Amino acid sequence: MDSSLKLQILNLLEENSRLSHEDIASMLGVDPAEVTRWIKEMEQDKIILRYSTVINWDKVDTHKVTAVIDVKVTPQREVGFDAIAERIYRFPEVKSVSLMSGAYDLQVVIEGMHLKEVANFVAEKLSTIEHVNSTTTHFLLKTYKSNGVIFDDHEDDQRLVITP
């Protein structure tokens, strides 16, 4: 019961982090104090890391550039990929780092204000790290869907206002 309630709370928050504890409690038919207790516990356990917003940056005039970089590295004795991954994810411009199976080892997503900034990061910071063997940079041109949200304006309710 508890783990199912935790999951339900997480699902609701992932979809809308602005829901109040009272709203979550009404939706799940439980006591608000219980919801508050679980959320606090999950924050302490680092299950809930942050409450964030999905933004369609394409609609905002920011000229941000996002690049997805495939990185091949040589794993190190004892620490494997972890130490090099840490060296990379510490850079503030790095949005995410994931260990991948397949053609390359680490997928690094970085965000810069312009192309040159991304190019400098790859050339001067990423490629020069010891054990980084190669990088392939892809620029992200347009986002259609992110975090389960479709970036489309045509989601109107098509139904009649009243039906039997």
Next chain:
Amino acid sequence: MKSLYDRLSPVVRDIPPSGIRRFFDLANQMEDVISLGVGEPDFVTPWHVREACFYSLERGYTTYTSNKGLPELREAIADYLCSFQLAYDPEELVVTVGGSEAIDLAMRTLLCPGDEVLIPEPAYVSYNPCTTLAGGVPVGVPTFAEDEFRLTPENLRKRITPRSKVLILCYPSNPTGAVMSKADLQAIADVVLEHDLFVISDEIYAELTYDGHHASIASLPGMKERTVLISGMSKAFAMTGWRIGYAAAPPEILNLMLKIHQYTILCAPIMGQKAALEALRHGHAEKDKMIDRYNQRRRMIVKGFREIGLACHEPKGAFYAFPDIRSTGLSSEEFAERLLHHSRVAVVPGNVFGQGGEGFVRCSYATSIEQIQKAIERIGNFVRSLGGIK
């Protein structure tokens, strides 16, 4: 000489137009209306189902199917019905154009002129006119908020006459959200057997049962032989526009229903049938997600009504709340109309669902949590503007 109108069918002329028509026109002309008046899911049909339909079109599936429907679809429906403890052979099934066609087929097959049809009210708006169109006489059986709008054997017995032939059941109920437990249904089945009635059991909302599992009257001893079970894809799988329903009945009844179907409709559209097959084969995870959402909204809306001072029984199925508005001193129609003008929230007046619906309004929670919250806030303001609860 008679006017054109006077020469038309008196049966059809005498059927009153839908009680919500005027209301519908009003609501449609207004801007910024939050609608709780909609009797269909707010989800779009799951993508994989739509995609399966495209694929079937690409493959050139654009033909008639057998009158009964695609054999593989009927097999899938028969398998699906097993989950409700219902054992039907695919040959005992006909795929129809929505559950609505199945209701019409059942009525026309079961009724002789003058036969009475027992309709627990408040009831879905089609049962009365469909009875009349089939030559029958609708007889309302009241159900009450105190019984959570469940049909009781006592109230049913009171309306049975020697002409009673068919009992319609619609549980989970549109408009009240009531459900019947297996024990409730057994008590009704005893009366049905005693009086040798047929049952048309409209179970279109079966999946939307929130506490426990849906029970079908056809699963009780002696009932399958006298029941036409009706369901479809519309509500559970968010497929209202596809118009795919089905009826399950003993061969004697089904074969006659099939005659009407083949001479009027011929068969349900193949595209819809292909989509329905995909939904039944692979759509259960998406369906369960949608049901979870409805359940969350259900709790929210009931709590909301109670907090603003409107009594509301807990609907245990479908996606409607049926709050009691008698405490405001307004009739259902006055309440709905003034609410629309004052606060721009559309609800359906309970009286359009017949006896026992007066004093209530039907509110669909097949809409987002945000809309439900806004609607409750607006309804609260409206109730306060009346000087509160009288």
